[in-house]
Amino acid sequence: MNDKKVSFVMNNCEKYLPVIADDDDDTSHLLNAESEASSRPLHTLRSSRASMLALLTIFFASCVISSLCGLIVGRRYPSDSGAIHHVSKWSPVVDGVPMSFHIEQFNGTFVHENIYRQDASPEVDAAWDGLGVRFRNIIVPAKDAHRVGFRPQDHMQLNSKYGGGYPAFIEGFHQLHCLNLLRQGLWYNYDYYHSQGDLAWGDPEDVQRWHVSHCLDFLRQHLMCTIDIGVFASVWVNKTEPKPFVDFNTRHTCRDFNAVRKWAREHQAPENPPADWILPPTPGDGVRVLDLAP
Numbered sequence: 001m002n003d004k005k006v007s008f009v010m011n012n013c014e015k016y017l018p019v020i021a022d023d024d025d026d027t028s029h030l031l032n033a034e035s036e037a038s039s040r041p042l043h044t045l046r047s048s049r050a051s052m053l054a055l056l057t058i059f060f061a062s063c064v065i066s067s068l069c070g071l072i073v074g075r076r077y078p079s080d081s082g083a084i085h086h087v088s089k090w091s092p093v094v095d096g097v098p099m100s101f102h103i104e105q106f107n108g109t110f111v112h113e114n115i116y117r118q119d120a121s122p123e124v125d126a127a128w129d130g131l132g133v134r135f136r137n138i139i140v141p142a143k144d145a146h147r148v149g150f151r152p153q154d155h156m157q158l159n160s161k162y163g164g165g166y167p168a169f170i171e172g173f174h175q176l177h178c179l180n181l182l183r184q185g186l187w188y189n190y191d192y193y194h195s196q197g198d199l200a201w202g203d204p205e206d207v208q209r210w211h212v213s214h215c216l217d218f219l220r221q222h223l224m225c226t227i228d229i230g231v232f233a234s235v236w237v238n239k240t241e242p243k244p245f246v247d248f249n250t251r252h253t254c255r256d257f258n259a260v261r262k263w264a265r266e267h268q269a270p271e272n273p274p275a276d277w278i279l280p281p282t283p284g285d286g287v288r289v290l291d292l293a294p
Contacts (some may be wrong), residue, residue, distance in 0.1 A: 090148060093264070108248025120184070120188075132261050135268055139269060141165045159278065175219060
């Protein structure tokens, strides 16, 4: 009985010997691998570390260069809201109207007159008025006066009982007013407006001259300041005897005029302000009073 048990155990042990032998081989293989790794030359390990350090250095350098490129490109090609600061000084309009730009097709036709070019009439005047040429002042808060160069010793202010601040015109609408005045002074419109004696045309003739020449020169300066660097091509006209003629119908990058006009209309000073709306200068208040208009 004992011999049978011994024989059974031995026979079953033989079944598992290959498995035990495989485990020993694997263990031996792992030990050998660790031994090989520990026995690598020192210069090989240092080389691997140097390669890893070089890769990390290149990665971080790439990140820095990419950030710098983004910063440079961002400054050179700013967003619409950022671009406005390159072409305009600060204005309440900047805070009140999100600045955006769009492509506008100019109507530069030479012979087909739109409403703004037609002879003087109530309809033409209404079209020009619709552009905002008669908008009233907006109010620049006293806290923002330094941002536009307004000074209490030099510029008119509102009575503090009405909130104070500085009455101011938006320059773009003054420029449109000037262009409209030049239109009214054209030889074929002059008699119409002079006979009405309305607004500027009711002033003495020397004042009319100063007004018109002021507008002319103000527009000259503005056009020079914002010189348009677009270009005109020419087309052929007259099929019988073709001749070149400049094509003035060009595309331009424009601000959103309608948004600015809407904001200006909504922020006008009252049409009929109270009698003490303006704070007049008084002796000893330090306000300068000029001998002549600047």
